[in-house]
Amino acid sequence: MTAPERGAAAPDRILLQNALKPTRQGFAERVKSLLGSDHPADETWEEVEEALISADLGAELAIEVCDRARARTDVGPQKALQLELLQLFAERKPVPWPRIPGPGIPAVILVVGVNGTGKTTTIAKLAYRFKSLGAKVLLAAADTFRAAAIEQISSWAERIDVPVISHAAGADPSAVVFDAMDAAVARGMDVVIIDTAGRLHTKANLMEELAKIRRTIGKRIPEARPEVLFVLDATTGQNGLLQAKAFNDSSGLTAIALTKLDSTAKGGVAFAIERSTDVPVLFVGLGEKLTDLRDFDPNAFVAALFALDGSAGS
Amino acid sequence: MFDALSDRLRLALSGLSGHGRVSEEDVDVAMREIRLALLEADVNYKVVKDFVRRVRERAIGAQVVESVNAGQIVVKIVHEELTAILGAGDRTFRFDGSPAVIAMVGLQGSGKTTSSAKLARWIVRQGRQPLLVAADPYRPAAVEQLITLGKSLDIPVYSAPAGTRVVDIASGAVAHARGSGRDVVILDTAGRLQMDEALMGEIREVHAAVSPTETLLVVDAMVGQEAVSVAEAFHANTPVSGLVLTKIDGDARGGAALSISAVSGLAVKFMGTGEKTDALEVFHPDRLAGRILGMGDVVSLVERAQETYDAKEAEKLAEKLKKNAFTLDDFLEQMQQVKKMGPLGSIIDMIPGLGGAAKQAQQAIDRGELAHVEAIISSMTRAERADPGILNASRRRRIARGSGTSLPEVNRLVKQFGEMQRVMKMMRGRGGKFPGMPMGPLS
Numbered sequence: 001m002t003a004p005e006r007g008a009a010a011p012d013r014i015l016l017q018n019a020l021k022p023t024r025q026g027f028a029e030r031v032k033s034l035l036g037s038d039h040p041a042d043e044t045w046e047e048v049e050e051a052l053i054s055a056d057l058g059a060e061l062a063i064e065v066c067d068r069a070r071a072r073t074d075v076g077p078q079k080a081l082q083l084e085l086l087q088l089f090a091e092r093k094p095v096p097w098p099r100i101p102g103p104g105i106p107a108v109i110l111v112v113g114v115n116g117t118g119k120t121t122t123i124a125k126l127a128y129r130f131k132s133l134g135a136k137v138l139l140a141a142a143d144t145f146r147a148a149a150i151e152q153i154s155s156w157a158e159r160i161d162v163p164v165i166s167h168a169a170g171a172d173p174s175a176v177v178f179d180a181m182d183a184a185v186a187r188g189m190d191v192v193i194i195d196t197a198g199r200l201h202t203k204a205n206l207m208e209e210l211a212k213i214r215r216t217i218g219k220r221i222p223e224a225r226p227e228v229l230f231v232l233d234a235t236t237g238q239n240g241l242l243q244a245k246a247f248n249d250s251s252g253l254t255a256i257a258l259t260k261l262d263s264t265a266k267g268g269v270a271f272a273i274e275r276s277t278d279v280p281v282l283f284v285g286l287g288e289k290l291t292d293l294r295d296f297d298p299n300a301f302v303a304a305l306f307a308l309d310g311s312a313g314s
Numbered sequence: 315m316f317d318a319l320s321d322r323l324r325l326a327l328s329g330l331s332g333h334g335r336v337s338e339e340d341v342d343v344a345m346r347e348i349r350l351a352l353l354e355a356d357v358n359y360k361v362v363k364d365f366v367r368r369v370r371e372r373a374i375g376a377q378v379v380e381s382v383n384a385g386q387i388v389v390k391i392v393h394e395e396l397t398a399i400l401g402a403g404d405r406t407f408r409f410d411g412s413p414a415v416i417a418m419v420g421l422q423g424s425g426k427t428t429s430s431a432k433l434a435r436w437i438v439r440q441g442r443q444p445l446l447v448a449a450d451p452y453r454p455a456a457v458e459q460l461i462t463l464g465k466s467l468d469i470p471v472y473s474a475p476a477g478t479r480v481v482d483i484a485s486g487a488v489a490h491a492r493g494s495g496r497d498v499v500i501l502d503t504a505g506r507l508q509m510d511e512a513l514m515g516e517i518r519e520v521h522a523a524v525s526p527t528e529t530l531l532v533v534d535a536m537v538g539q540e541a542v543s544v545a546e547a548f549h550a551n552t553p554v555s556g557l558v559l560t561k562i563d564g565d566a567r568g569g570a571a572l573s574i575s576a577v578s579g580l581a582v583k584f585m586g587t588g589e590k591t592d593a594l595e596v597f598h599p600d601r602l603a604g605r606i607l608g609m610g611d612v613v614s615l616v617e618r619a620q621e622t623y624d625a626k627e628a629e630k631l632a633e634k635l636k637k638n639a640f641t642l643d644d645f646l647e648q649m650q651q652v653k654k655m656g657p658l659g660s661i662i663d664m665i666p667g668l669g670g671a672a673k674q675a676q677q678a679i680d681r682g683e684l685a686h687v688e689a690i691i692s693s694m695t696r697a698e699r700a701d702p703g704i705l706n707a708s709r710r711r712r713i714a715r716g717s718g719t720s721l722p723e724v725n726r727l728v729k730q731f732g733e734m735q736r737v738m739k740m741m742r743g744r745g746g747k748f749p750g751m752p753m754g755p756l757s
Contacts, residue, residue: 237538
């Protein structure tokens with residue numbers, strides 16, 4: 001199969017701008033009008049700081065970004081702010097995602113996150129995307145805890161027409177993963193996507209369970225280099241940072257999906273997360289349709305905040 | 315709960331202790347820290363501004379009375395203001411009527427279905443007969459989720475065939491409740507984004523059709539600055555009567571609760587404190603404000619304990635916590651009782667000043683180390699349990715051998731226990747110095 005590619009796609013930008021529409025009303029207009037002059041007053045910068053805080057960037061980061069934007073003399077204040085925000089994201093290079101370990105070995109995606117962030121929906125969207133690209137996709141229903149979680153992912157699987165491996169409710173999630181790995185190899189699958197139960201990052205035993213699931217993948221397919229996708233709800237505030245750190249510690253995150261960006265939430269905590277964990281935000285969820293999962297493009301994300309045409313940045 | 319916020323406030327205000335008078339400079343230092351701490355806690359920035367201004371005004375030049383220092387006065391003012399915000403609005407939960415209709419609304423993923431089940435269980439304990447209603451036809455398997463939860467609680471669940479309009483589900487459920495003798499109807503509605511006009515219209519329709527006694531907005535404790543606009547959007551479409559704050563068992567500081575109460579005047583009526591269906595608590599603003607300030611909440615602890623212990627046991631526990639007459643035997647007994655009571659995290663947060671040590675105990679239980687702790691303590695003599703101070707190296711080696719554990723494990727347990735005792739002693743010393751603090755009937 002061909003590896004599903006990621007990279008900045010122009011049409012996504014328009015979609016992202018539309019989805020962020022409620023965001024820019026308010027935020028963008030405020031920043032724009034505030035930074036309209038070439039030499040904004042101190043109080044103006046304070047208000048910009050507040051605007052960034054209201055976008056969930058966090059007080060510390062908002063202050064830092066404003067300070068750095070203020071210090072710049074090469075461009076106007078609004079452009080400076082935009083460039084400094086962009087600076088917080090690492091550059092995206094188009095690399096295959098998920099990693100393909102080798103011929104005949106399935107790529108594995110382990111999907112993790114706290115309760116209610118949209119893991120299962122994101123999995124459905126990913127499965128749909130990979131299947132559309134011609135990949136053979138297998139789902140693993142390793143959320144055996146939440147009531148009807150297995151039914152939820154099975155109903156998505158049916159809709160997308162991909163197979164799903166599941167056990168009874170209450171079963172050991174690692175056992176489900178074990179079987180899913182076997183099935184993937186036996187059936188020559190290209191991608192296995194594992195759904196896990198939502199868990200608060202403060203529960204040591206549940207975080208250990210994730211580590212165990214990871215070990216199980218390695219036991220069945222030693223060559224597998226699983227991608228660990230952290231699903232983050234865009235309405236999350238500063239706690240998102242603690243979540244990302246804890247999940248990163250326990251299961252080694254390789255990517256982040258920022259969901260529910262079609263709400264009025266700005267998802268500003270993503271800036272802080274990528275900066276502190278170095279785990280890139282790769283996907284954004286922009287709606288409830290299967291096609292509403294898009295590649296994350298920092299330029300589009302920052303530009304959408306400012307309601308510009310995306311000409312900012314590199 | 316709210317751990318980091320309490321730490322920040324304590325840190326900010328510790329610089330104030332020792333002064334004889336509350337000066338403007340003192341207050342400014344404290345306010346800067348409080349502002350940052352509240353913002354980090356996701357309290358809405360407008361609310362923070364207002365809060366800081368009010369506290370500042372009250373704090374500057376506050377009368378310094380005998381034996382109370384400036385820091386304590388600021389703590390007291392912050393506590394009162396937090397309580398005032400959290401306590402704004404009506405916290406009465408109304409479920410009279412025949413049947414009473416409770417509508418659960420909120421964003422996707424905030425925990426409506428789980429909260430509906432928890433609330434149903436709570437209502438059963440109040441002696442009423444709830445009917446759970448699956449009014450979310452959109453999310454795949456949402457109906458199955460509620461049915462599964464209802465089955466586990468032995469509470470009936472009303473659902474309608476796919477394609478039934480939500481307003482018809484609601485009306486049908488009320489009629490069904492009348493016919494089957496259920497006196498409280500809990501509507502688990504579909505999650506939505508506040509900008510979704512179609513779904514908001516549906517909420518309005520349901521409200522017009524069955525006029526709920528209570529419309530509870532379910533709010534995730536981890537929500538950021540958007541909390542206020544979410545609440546306002548829902549409130550504009552249906553008269554929300556209160557909040558359910560969920561996922562408070564994580565380390566989210568839950569500034570959302572402060573923000574929404576401050577802006578909308580809506581009160582938190584319940585808190586979700588865990589994944590199990592019994593993890594729902596009635597909200598007490600003064601206690602929560604106390605917790606925010608790191609003062610702990612002995613009252614809630616004892617109340618929670620009473621559901622498991624008999625009253626005498628609870629009294630004994632409260633006494634022990636107060637006097638710090640806490641031995642290794644008690645420690646073991648507590649761990650065993652606590653395991654019986656459910657997730658330790660929600661309980662441990664209520665014990666004054668137990669932050670770090672308690673978290674270790676929680677993690678020990680999470681990791682299944684309770685069995686080791688039991689073995690170690692059982693291998694001690696009575697004298698050793700009463701006074702771990704006598705545990706020299708050879709005694710510890712004997713205990714490690716006797717319990718089938720290792721010396722480092724024994725050492726760790728003894729150290730943890732010592733830490734716990736030390737913190738408790740400290741809290742007792744400090745507790746006595748807060749004359750104006752509302753600590754409940756136990757203090």
